[in-house]
Amino acid sequence: MKKKDSLLILCAVLALVGMLAGCAFKDIDKRFFVVSMGVDKSNNPKKPFRVSLKLAIPSAQVQPGKAEFQIISENADSIAEAIRVMKSKVDKDFDFGHCRVLIFDRHILKRHQPEVLNWFMRRRDIQGISYMALGKPTAEMVLRVKVKSERVAGNALNISFDQTTNTSPYIVSEIMNNYYMRLSEDGIDPYLPVIEPLKDTYVINKVALIKGEKLIGELNxxxxxxxxxxxxxxxxxxxxxxxxxxxxxxxxxxxxxxxxxxxxxxxxxxxxxxxxxxxxxxxxxxxxxxxxxxxxxxxxxxxxxxxxxxxxxxxxxxxxxxxxxxxxxxxxxxxxxxxxxxxxxxxxxxxxxxxxxxxxxxxxxxxx
Amino acid sequence: MARYFYYIVLMNMSLNIILNVPMVLIQNRFSGSITSILISIPLGTLLAYLFTKGMGRFPYQGLPEIFKEVMPGYIRVPFLSFLALMWLAAGTLAVNSYSYVIKLYLNPEMDLRIISGFLILLIIYGATRNTQSILYKTEITMLAALPFIGFIMFKSLSSDYFYPVHIKRILQFTWQMPNYSSIAAASYIFTGYINLVILNRNIQAKEILKYFWIIPLLGSIILAITYLIPFGFLGIQSVGDFVFPWMVTVDSLRMQYGFIERTSFILVFVFMLLTMLFGIVTWNVGLELMKGAFGIQDRKTGKRLFTLTFLSIIGFLSVYFQESVNQREFFGYAKYWFNIRLPVEVVLVMTVFLLSLRRKKT
Missing domain, CATH: 3.30.300.210 (Nutrient germinant receptor protein C, domain 3)
Structure with missing residues (x-):
């Protein structure tokens, strides 16, 4: 009787193992990993949001400078809409689980800040520990930089903001949850590091200050x-x-x-x-x-x-x-x-x- | 054996860090949560003490056996069945809230019915086991989960993004009139002891009283942590914007040297363990109460027909309940349940305590 019982349990466990589909029913090679995201203000007043995604292209070789990526951009009247339209531009599904850096441009922060942030906060797959930054002149241009030393696409910015790797006193890093708290609380104001693209790298040594919901200036x-x-x-x-x-x-x-x-x-x-x-x-x-x-x-x-x-x-x-x-x-x-x-x-x-x-x-x- | 009692109490306390207690308290943060917490600490401790003391006079007897001696059937059966349903509802609420967390953070593409259905299947399996084996499982789970809870606490208190000044600000709202639903929610932290109605068959309540000071101490610490830490991260205004403030709080933590960076996944894992355990314990107690009410002795006969049909019906109803309400309504019902629980608990504790006094006299 005992032996029969344990055999039955074994069968049940084996049957259940088959249901463990790993990547939630969608294999990893059918996903496109978004490594960073940029939101700009477009020139079209009807579609003010210009959303750019940096998509990592996985390769068998991990070598400095060999990290391939693809940038796609879209204008729309909201971020959610832009993402939806962009899905039709690529072959795979977007996965935001690795989206660690969010970049905004000056104009979008001047106008649409709470709207923009709301989308990011509401999405469960955008991490609360994502780094936020201001892209100068635009977020898209920051995303387009191909860093020579990068081993994994989009990782250079992530590493620069990480205090355990880069201890430069000129880099102020800010995570999304903290930014949201500062934005909605009276008595404390948010700040954002400013990223400026160079030829093969970035320079991050300024910080933009925000008062209430408005961008008011930069510190040198x-x-x-x-x-x-x-x-x-x-x-x-x-x-x-x-x-x-x-x-x-x-x-x-x-x-x-x-x-x-x-x-x-x-x-x-x-x-x-x-x-x-x-x-x-x-x-x-x-x-x-x-x-x-x-x-x-x-x-x-x-x-x-x-x-x-x-x-x-x-x-x-x-x-x-x-x-x-x-x-x-x-x-x-x-x-x-x-x-x-x-x-x-x-x-x-x-x-x-x-x-x-x-x-x-x-x-x-x-x-x- | 007394340690198993404290595992259960601790399970109840730590599980509620994430589920519905902080939700109610944070909703009432500007209208008397802190005073309610302060009231609920002596209240919860007193109830726990009276109940444990009362049960101590009935060694190795569960509530059905105690009631059988003194109450006529027409009071005993409805009362016990009502209590059983309260316990089953507690398990259901925890499991269903947790399936919302899974749906949100782990498996967004999966059907909510499938998630809670599978959780409930596992719980039915666990709840039909022997009470003694469930106690052993409690110990294993708690020992596995506690280091992680401690780690998360340490991480959050030592984080750069933890602002003690927000806690000072929320303490400005201390002297407000307390309100009933906050008291009901806050005192729920202490409610782990009530599982003694069945566990008294396996645990001697007298041994428990030796270490009774643990309950108010741990309870106050955990309540303070539960309530105050989210403010330190999210501020006193924006903390109200989130459905699970604790998930967002822990999402501000980063493990630089860990295998995964996002600490919130550890929290999801820990609460997976705790929710399953909580579901199993509450459903087992509910089931035993129900069996006691109708005098079903299936352990001796070996026929599990009643157990399985009954729990399947309850399980089906749980999934159906979650299916038919949306998340907002669900949390509304959780709040109602809190509000009903407190008077029921008081009545139960007083009954047991008075019965124990009578027993002393005769």
Whole structure:
């Protein structure tokens, strides 16, 4: 009886194994993998969305520079419509499971931002951890770049935004879920890295700021670096200090930012930014023989950082955007209501920033 | 044996991280969810304590046996059958909610009826097993799932995209009047103990009371996590835009060094394990209650006719129910079920507790 039972179960299991169709009834060779997606504004006012897909063409050889891809574009009055029309342009079905980079152009973000984002958020197969970026001049041109070192089509951008691979302090990366939160919350504003195509590669060293739902401007390279430091992203850079003929570089090992909103009684509120930096000197023209010289340099570097951060904060404030979420800090203290939000908006325009840097030079490398 | 009881309690707590509890709480986030949670912690603990204490006086007896001694048939049979249906509905709601998750994230091209049908087939197979074997399965599943749950918790608390300031903001809405459906949903976290109605045949309730402090402790931690972490990722406004806030929350996490990058698939896998287990346990308890109500002893005779027909009918009704309502209506019904569950639970606990007092006197 026991043996008969187990035999029966074995048969049942074997029968069920046949139903495991792996790729949900559609084999992998019948799918087209979309690796990145771009949305531009077209010239046709009736069909404002120009959607471009970068489709990876699988090949047996995985070699740098041999990654083949195909770009198809379509104008339509919505993204969903564009995708549907594009399906008739290719032989296989689209699979968005590997779509890791979403690129937009400036004009579409100025007008149709919530609409665009809604499609991406609603699709279950677009990952919440997809990187978002602004393509300059257009998203399609960014997609069309064929990167020489790329082993898998579309992977270069993905790798540049990945903090474990590329630690450049000029690259600010942003994922879709975080962007959506920033867009819909009062008191924090979204930002997007800007990608500009070069001949065989890209340059990503600026960040575009957004206020409410509108794109308002870009930060330059140095300000982008400061923003990265203020956001605590773990991308560490260098500090260049020059005063008179004393010029040296500090290589940052640790960078920690704490931002507090202080609301004293009967006084104007201010923003207290505390930075904690550690690292050795990487290059110095002067020989640092004595400890007091090192301490002097340390003080100097802290002042430089203070100034750098304060200027950037003021510039961001002037643009009116709030990527650091200072408004959230205010709401956490004063309560969340439309009245408080409005009060904060007035307050933010001329709030004072107090930056304090605790910088420690850990050493001078292999030389004095 | 007491540990099996805590596995069941823990299963109930962790399963509800994803299913319907956060949905209700997040809907009421501006109107008294936090006070409701604060009320539900002592309420849930008290009910659990009274019930465990009460069942401790009836060693190795299930609810049908206890009722048989003291109640006339015309009260006992409807009451037990009603309870059985409540349990079966709990399993159905969990499995059906989970099939929505599968449909959304794993198998969008598959028919919803097929997904929930297969899940229910598996659950029928599991639920007709012996209660003791189900307890063993509980242990295996929980030990397999807990590391993953811990990993996801750790990942989310240490993520760059977790903003504690949103949690501070939602705590601004603490002092609001509590509302009934939030209390009903939040106290559901603690409800794992109620499966003791049947499991008391295998577990000695007296041993459980030694470690009873685990329940309020774990319950409060899990409730806080369940409710607060989605805010940290999605903000207090946009968290209301999502059907499964936890799926989207976990989708913000990335495993740089993992085989797969998207953490949400791990969550789907863990909840596959937990939902199957939950379905099996609740349906087994429901089935045993039903059998107890009508005095069917099929374990001795070896004839499983009643069991199989009954569960097939329930299974068919579950699939039919999901087929006939849309997702929004389905969640509406889940909410009704929460609202009915709390008074039923209170009545059941009080009955058992009073019966146990009477037993002490005589």
């Amino acid at each position: 390279k140095d300000e982008t670096r400061v923003l990265n430091e203020l956001l605590n992203t773990g991308r560490k850079g260098q500090i260049k200090v020059r005063q008179g003929d004393n010029e040296f570089f500090v290589n940052v090992d640790r960078f920690k930012t704490k931002i507090n909103l202080v609301i004293p009684k009967r006084k104007k509120p201010y923003v207290q930014v505390n930075l904690k930096i550690e690292g050795p000197i990487e290059a110095s023209e002067k020989k640092l023989e004595n400890n007091y010289e090192l301490l002097e340099d340390q003080k100097l570097a802290a002042e430089v950082i203070n100034k750098r951060v304060e200027e950037t904060l003021k510039n961001i404030q002037k643009m009116g955007s709030d990527p650091l979420g200072l408004g959230l800090l205010y709401q956490a203290k004063q309560g969340v209501s439309a009245k408080e939000v409005k009060k904060w908006e007035n307050l933010y325009q001329n709030i004072e920033f107090k930056v304090k840097t605790d910088l420690k030079l850990r050493g001078t490398g292999t030389m004095y």
